[in-house]
Amino acid sequence: MNPKKMIWTAGLLCLALAIGYGSEISIITNPANDTVSLTQDELRKIFTGKKRSWQNGNRIMIILMKRGSLHDHFLEEVVKQNSTQFSIAWKKLIFTGKAPLLNYAQSEEEMVEMVRRYPHAIGYVGPQSDLEGVKTIFIRD
Amino acid sequence: MKKFLATVLVVISWVWLQADNISERIRLNGFLSQGYIYTTDNDLIPNSGKNGSFEFSEMGLTFSVDVSERLSIGVQFLSRDYGSVGNFDVKLDWAFADYNFSDAFGIRFGKIKTPIGFFNTIRDIDSLRPLALLPQAVYDEHMRPVFTAHNGIDIYGNLDLGEIGLLDYVIFCGTVNHPSAQDAPYILQIQQTINSQLNPNGLNLADIRFDNELFYGGRLILDLEKIGFRIGGTYVYHNARMSATLQNIVPGLGLYPFNTLPVTGHMELSNCFFLSAELRVGNLHLVSEYMELLPELRLALFTPEEQVFDDDTMQGWYAMGSFMFGDRLTLTAVYERFLGKKNDPKGTGALEDGNPAFFGWRHDLTAGIRYDISFNWTLKLEYHIIDGLSKSYLFSDPDDYQQKWNMLIAKFSFNF
Numbered sequence: 268m269n270p271k272k273m274i275w276t277a278g279l280l281c282l283a284l285a286i287g288y289g290s291e292i293s294i295i296t297n298p299a300n301d302t303v304s305l306t307q308d309e310l311r312k313i314f315t316g317k318k319r320s321w322q323n324g325n326r327i328m329i330i331l332m333k334r335g336s337l338h339d340h341f342l343e344e345v346v347k348q349n350s351t352q353f354s355i356a357w358k359k360l361i362f363t364g365k366a367p368l369l370n371y372a373q374s375e376e377e378m379v380e381m382v383r384r385y386p387h388a389i390g391y392v393g394p395q396s397d398l399e400g401v402k403t404i405f406i407r408d
Numbered sequence: 409m410k411k412f413l414a415t416v417l418v419v420i421s422w423v424w425l426q427a428d429n430i431s432e433r434i435r436l437n438g439f440l441s442q443g444y445i446y447t448t449d450n451d452l453i454p455n456s457g458k459n460g461s462f463e464f465s466e467m468g469l470t471f472s473v474d475v476s477e478r479l480s481i482g483v484q485f486l487s488r489d490y491g492s493v494g495n496f497d498v499k500l501d502w503a504f505a506d507y508n509f510s511d512a513f514g515i516r517f518g519k520i521k522t523p524i525g526f527f528n529t530i531r532d533i534d535s536l537r538p539l540a541l542l543p544q545a546v547y548d549e550h551m552r553p554v555f556t557a558h559n560g561i562d563i564y565g566n567l568d569l570g571e572i573g574l575l576d577y578v579i580f581c582g583t584v585n586h587p588s589a590q591d592a593p594y595i596l597q598i599q600q601t602i603n604s605q606l607n608p609n610g611l612n613l614a615d616i617r618f619d620n621e622l623f624y625g626g627r628l629i630l631d632l633e634k635i636g637f638r639i640g641g642t643y644v645y646h647n648a649r650m651s652a653t654l655q656n657i658v659p660g661l662g663l664y665p666f667n668t669l670p671v672t673g674h675m676e677l678s679n680c681f682f683l684s685a686e687l688r689v690g691n692l693h694l695v696s697e698y699m700e701l702l703p704e705l706r707l708a709l710f711t712p713e714e715q716v717f718d719d720d721t722m723q724g725w726y727a728m729g730s731f732m733f734g735d736r737l738t739l740t741a742v743y744e745r746f747l748g749k750k751n752d753p754k755g756t757g758a759l760e761d762g763n764p765a766f767f768g769w770r771h772d773l774t775a776g777i778r779y780d781i782s783f784n785w786t787l788k789l790e791y792h793i794i795d796g797l798s799k800s801y802l803f804s805d806p807d808d809y810q811q812k813w814n815m816l817i818a819k820f821s822f823n824f
Contacts, residue, residue, distance in 0.1 A: 308634060317633070320511050349732070351736065354783050358536055361435070362437065362484070363502070366472075367474065368474045
């Protein structure tokens with residue numbers, strides 16, 4: 268492939284990712300959770316382990332995708348870290364005994380299923396996911 | 409102390425057994441690292457100045473479990489080798505129960521890593537540090553046994569300041585385990601400091617041991633996380649009872665071992681504080697920390713009253729900048745300065761003690777590369793340009809001390 272084609276292909280892939288996930292990452296919780304909206308700051312605090320309780324005092328259960336483009340995009344957009352920085356930040360908590368248990372989903376379907384099952388869970392999915400049985404959180408500025 | 413740790417382990421085991429669906433909530437993690445240190449002159453660790461040394465490694469295993477929404481327990485075992493220290497003995501690194509009432513208030517009980525500055529709690533886990541060797545001006549390996557962990561209680565919390573950010577606080581109180589001199593270079597240094605005053609009078613102090621009396625302190629960090637800025641301070645107080653043996657030096661014969669006298673004293677760490685600041689903007693990471701430590705050594709030699717032998721304030725600081733290219737390659741540069749006596753930058757006190765003036769300071773300019781091969785594997789390479797030998801002379805040949813020396817460190821690490 269010549270360099271021009273490579274650049275175009277890379278550009279189109281980035282565009283596809285941006286269209287696919289850019290503003291369309293949905294933050295989901297269990298319908299029993301009375302939180303309806305969160306700010307970007309609150310989301311970042313939750314997914315970096317700095318905020319561990321919902322407003323009503325219940326402990327937040329974080330569900331992450333193991334890895335993949337949705338996970339990377341979520342980290343970039345919401346947590347403002349790359350995957351290595353995110354991994355190091357959590358390992359700092361794990362190896363000092365200060366991390367809550369992290370739960371991992373292998374697919375978006377499993378992410379939705381886990382959030383549906385656990386009342387205090389929070390997770391994220393892409394635009395194609397079936398959101399039946401979970402609640403989408405409105406993100407305030 | 410052993411009784412205390414045994415009690416902690418029994419409590420942890422009991423709580424563990426009480427938890428339902430335990431297998432789903434157990435977490436097992438571990439880490440392993442192996443390094444190589446080569447110094448052009450002087451020996452940071454034994455033999456590092458000849459062919460280099462591979463005696464620079466750590467390995468650990470961590471078990472933790474969320475017993476309930478609020479209660480978690482965990483244990484970490486650590487085995488390390490740092491020159492003549494450690495020698496792969498397996499030690500309990502930390503073991504505690506943590507009850508979290510809310511984000512703003514929680515209690516930990518057991519053996520807990522002491523939260524000093526930004527890096528003290530993770531000083532043994534290579535993959536979490538930017539460089540293989542933390543800046544020694546602040547995170548001194550010789551003093552590690554005093555600062556690494558305490559047995560006792562922590563009260564901690566995270567106050568949400570809304571738009572401003574978070575205020576992270578922790579108050580700790582308990583005791584610390586002082587190891588034998590073989591595992592604690594600071595004991596050898598204390599012995600040298602005292603003997604530099606005693607030897608000219610025909611006396612020599614040996615077999616120094618410490619029993620802990622009190623250890624407490626606190627750390628406060630303001631996290632302006634919206635702009636990636638953290639600023640904080642740590643205060644530590646420690647008072648340890650010292651016991652030792654006083655020997656006679658007979659002119660022409662050396663030590664006279666048949667006329668010894670037990671002596672007691674204290675080591676009090678007061679005015680010990682650390683200031684920390686950090687800025688993260690995208691892939692740029694800037695950190696600077698400052699430390700002052702006043703270790704007062706007192707001995708009751710021939711009178712019931714203790715006499716002060718050393719009460720000089722140590723001072724250290726560093727400034728570090730890192731930039732991450734993509735999500736694998738990180739370049740880091742650090743400049744650090746340490747003074748054995750804060751008000752003596754020219755080493756006059758070292759000269760008075762019969763040592764070279766450059767025993768009074770240590771300046772280190774370091775450049776390092778870190779490459780994250782994957783989430784689990786990390787490779788590091790760093791080069792130090794050092795001036796001065798303060799706190800780094802213990803293993804060097806006294807006939808060949810050099811003021812200016814360089815150091816190369818390579819290290820790989822694995823974690824899961």
